[in-house]
Amino acid sequence: xxxxxxxxxxxxxxxxxxxxxxxxxxxxxxxxxxxxxxxxxxxxxxxxxxxxxxxxxxxxxxxxxxxxxxxxxxxxxxxxxxxxxxxxxxxxxxxxxxxxxxxxxxxxxxxxxxxxxxxxxxxxxxxxxxxxxxxxxxxxxxxxxxxxxxxxxxxxxxxxxxxxxxxxxxxxxxxxxxxxxxxxxxxxxxxxxxxxxxxxxxxxxxxxxxxxxxxxxxxxxxxxxxxxxxxxxxxxxxxxxxxxxxxxxxxxxxxxxxxxxxxxxxxxxxxxxxxxxxxxxxxxxxxxxxxxxxxxxxxxxxxxxxxxxxxxxxxxxxxxxxxxxxxxxxxxxxxxxxxxxxxxxxxxxxxxxxxxxxxxxxxxxxxxxxxxxxxxxxxxxxxxxxxxxxxxxxxxxxxxxxxxxxxxxxxxxxxxxxxxxxxxxxxxxxxxxxxxxxxxxxxxxxxxxxxxxxxxxxxxxxxxxxxxxxxxxxxxxxxxxxxxxxx
Amino acid sequence: xxxxxxxxxxxxxxxxxxxxxxxxxxxxxxxxxxxxxxxxxxxxxxxxxxxxxxxxxxxxxxxxxxxxxxxxxxxxxxxxxxxxxxxxxxxxxxxxxxxxxxxxxxxxxxxxxxxxxxxxxxxxxxxxxxxxxxxxxxxxxxxxxxxxxxxxxxxxxxxxxxxxxxxxxxxxxxxxxxxxxxxxxxxxxxxxxxxxxxxxxxxxxxxxxxxxxxxxxxxxxxxxxxxxxxxxxxxxxxxxxxxxx
Numbered sequence: 044x045x046x047x048x049x050x051x052x053x054x055x056x057x058x059x060x061x062x063x064x065x066x067x068x069x070x071x072x073x074x075x076x077x078x079x080x081x082x083x084x085x086x087x088x089x090x091x092x093x094x095x096x097x098x099x100x101x102x103x104x105x106x107x108x109x110x111x112x113x114x115x116x117x118x119x120x121x122x123x124x125x126x127x128x129x130x131x132x133x134x135x136x137x138x139x140x141x142x143x144x145x146x147x148x149x150x151x152x153x154x155x156x157x158x159x160x161x162x163x164x165x166x167x168x169x170x171x172x173x174x175x176x177x178x179x180x181x182x183x184x185x186x187x188x189x190x191x192x193x194x195x196x197x198x199x200x201x202x203x204x205x206x207x208x209x210x211x212x213x214x215x216x217x218x219x220x221x222x223x224x225x226x227x228x229x230x231x232x233x234x235x236x237x238x239x240x241x242x243x244x245x246x247x248x249x250x251x252x253x254x255x256x257x258x259x260x261x262x263x264x265x266x267x268x269x270x271x272x273x274x275x276x277x278x279x280x281x282x283x284x285x286x287x288x289x290x291x292x293x294x295x296x297x298x299x300x301x302x303x304x305x306x307x308x309x310x311x312x313x314x315x316x317x318x319x320x321x322x323x324x325x326x327x328x329x330x331x332x333x334x335x336x337x338x339x340x341x342x343x344x345x346x347x348x349x350x351x352x353x354x355x356x357x358x359x360x361x362x363x364x365x366x367x368x369x370x371x372x373x374x375x376x377x378x379x380x381x382x383x384x385x386x387x388x389x390x391x392x393x394x395x396x397x398x399x400x401x402x403x404x405x406x407x408x409x410x411x412x413x414x415x416x417x418x419x420x421x422x423x424x425x426x427x428x429x430x431x432x433x434x435x436x437x438x439x440x441x442x443x444x445x446x447x448x449x450x451x452x453x454x455x456x457x458x459x460x461x462x463x464x465x466x467x468x469x470x471x472x473x474x475x476x477x478x479x480x481x482x483x484x485x486x487x488x489x490x491x492x493x494x495x496x497x498x499x500x501x502x503x504x505x506x507x508x509x510x511x512x513x514x515x516x517x518x519x520x521x522x523x524x525x526x527x528x529x530x
Numbered sequence: 531x532x533x534x535x536x537x538x539x540x541x542x543x544x545x546x547x548x549x550x551x552x553x554x555x556x557x558x559x560x561x562x563x564x565x566x567x568x569x570x571x572x573x574x575x576x577x578x579x580x581x582x583x584x585x586x587x588x589x590x591x592x593x594x595x596x597x598x599x600x601x602x603x604x605x606x607x608x609x610x611x612x613x614x615x616x617x618x619x620x621x622x623x624x625x626x627x628x629x630x631x632x633x634x635x636x637x638x639x640x641x642x643x644x645x646x647x648x649x650x651x652x653x654x655x656x657x658x659x660x661x662x663x664x665x666x667x668x669x670x671x672x673x674x675x676x677x678x679x680x681x682x683x684x685x686x687x688x689x690x691x692x693x694x695x696x697x698x699x700x701x702x703x704x705x706x707x708x709x710x711x712x713x714x715x716x717x718x719x720x721x722x723x724x725x726x727x728x729x730x731x732x733x734x735x736x737x738x739x740x741x742x743x744x745x746x747x748x749x750x751x752x753x754x755x756x757x758x759x760x761x762x763x764x765x766x767x768x769x770x771x772x773x774x775x
Binding site for chain 2: 051055372423426432446452461467468474477478481485510515517524529530
């Protein structure tokens with residue numbers, strides 16, 4: 044099915060759900076307000092943003108070299124490094140590690156990339172218990188839903204809905220007090236951390252020069268999930284590598300500010316490999332015995348060579364979701380991809396399809412087989428208001444990239460559509476014809492029956508009135524009132 | 531030097547008052563101005579729909595109409611933003627590209643022209659109303675004009691401007707309004723609800739296109755609303771005669 048039509052069908056359902064609309068508007072509004080206050084109070088914010096944009100530009104330009112360097116450093120630190128060209132390869136790698144360790148229980152920290160490769164259903168099919176440990180992710184997992192937002196997975200739900208989920212699925216006494224809800228989740232999850240065989244995380248950034256994996260979180264679950272189980276697997280996109288350890292300071296400052304409106308995240312873990320083997324002299328250390336990093340390509344190299352390459356500078360803060368007037372109505376599910384709004388519209392079509400039956404989530408590229416097909420982009424779902432350009436901490440020109448995606452799409456658009464725009468273009472260089480067409484349009488709008496007009500322009504007229512139409516055009520009146528001014 | 535008036539096609543055919551009021555304002559300021567005949571469309575619908583090439587004839591025609599000396603003024607932030615991007619079009623000769631870049635640098639949205647080019651922040655208007663101002667996305671973000679229209683409106687006598695600064699896009703977005711109409715309308719609903727909340731029935735903006743969309747939704751839902759282009763507030767009919775000193 045045409046991706047735009049599929050989107051509109053889901054959007055229409057979301058628009059009917061007033062509770063959903065209110066939840067998302069309220070939640071994004073609160074984050075935006077906190078973010079705005081912090082950014083405004085920081086006299087160095089613009090400088091910080093420039094610095095971050097420069098780091099990410101460099102990361103993208105030097106991506107091949109940085110991947111090699113990161114691989115070297117991680118390997119030297121005892122990390123087992125893998126590269127996966129496709130989602131399918133990454134899935135297989137994780138499954139093999141799980142089999143080798145005869146794992147039964149996997150705890151996961153919040154990771155969009157594991158959603159991208161649809162990891163959880165795969166592991167469950169293989170008989171493993173997979174548990175999301177981020178509170179928001181835990182809630183949507185209980186509901187059997189994908190996350191609605193890349194940093195706030197359950198922002199589409201209010202606390203009454205969460206209370207009902209916990210009482211239905213966990214048998215807890217109904218409560219809607221956030222602290223009590225958190226306590227229910229904590230009690231349930233704490234035991235699981237101790238039992239888990241494998242902890243899976245994403246990776247906010249990887250430092251090439253030191254082979255450091257940086258993870259940012261607020262709940263402490265990632266800290267537990269990456270140190271208590273005997274195996275830790277981090278899956279991350281190849282674009283998340285940054286050159287230097289020093290780069291982390293600005294990145295770890297700007298990310299929470301934009302993601303959640305916080306001066307700093309609750310926790311930032313910098314992981315440098317598995318725990319060293321126990322020895323007689325040193326006190327015992329904690330940490331996993333085995334650590335894996337999987338670098339996922341999944342269409343990113345192809346994207347890096349395209350006109351939308353700059354989207355690979357994205358920090359996954361989610362601020363372009365929060366600020367998007369469209370996202371603020373719908374939440375993420377309507378987009379049919381785990382990455383919604385500006386960053387998602389740009390990234391999703393490049394991701395490779397997962398060739399298995401019953402893929403949970405619709406994905407942009409699934410229709411056309413391997414590689415990118417611009418026709419699958421939701422670039423039309425944008426009013427080009429450019430609010431996202433203004434907020435993006437990596438200074439990605441998102442609205443221009445969406446425009447370029449529309450151009451890519453335009454080149455493969457149906458002949459009739461291209462011909463229509465050509466014809467329109469032709470009109471603009473023939474002023475007499477253009478004026479005549481304008482007169483006909485006005486005449487038609489003035490004199491044809493309203494019902495007929497509405498039937499002729501359903502896309503406009505369903506829910507909108509047609510404007511009152513003037514008898515004379517502007518230039519006709521100007522000519523009468525200021526005869527000497529026209530030339 | 532003569533100021534040239536650029537009349538966008540939707541002003542020409544759907545909302546001529548904005549062009550006429552801009553002309554009155556130029557008269558009132560005692561400026562020497564003219565309006566080149568045979569203007570068409572700036573080509574933005576094609577450009578924003580991803581058919582950049584189809585915008586080429588519009589850019590060349592605009593160059594033909596507006597080549598030469600003097601500032602170009604338009605009662606539209608959106609069309610001005612388009613003209614400023616003409617030099618990005620494909621298949622231009624180097625000469626054309628330079629000319630279009632030069633042309634873009636001399637093309638101004640009305641509030642930009644008044645405040646930053648002429649240094650006029652009070653054209654001496656009176657407009658008795660309680661109104662809100664709508665930031666049009668292209669005026670605000672493509673042209674970076676946040677304070678200019680507000681300064682002009684603050685000087686208007688008997689106008690009570692209710693501050694609604696943190697509003698978002700009204701949902702017009704050109705082709706977007708008919709490609710994804712449900713969302714376009716949902717966005718207008720948010721804007722209209724905000725107006726209703728503050729009991730405002732007059733909305734002022736720098737672009738007629740956004741106003742047409744919001745007005746169309748208000749009319750369909752029977753919400754009382756009067757939309758006004760900035761120029762109509764700065765030079766209401768009947769206040770044009772007195773030329774500013």
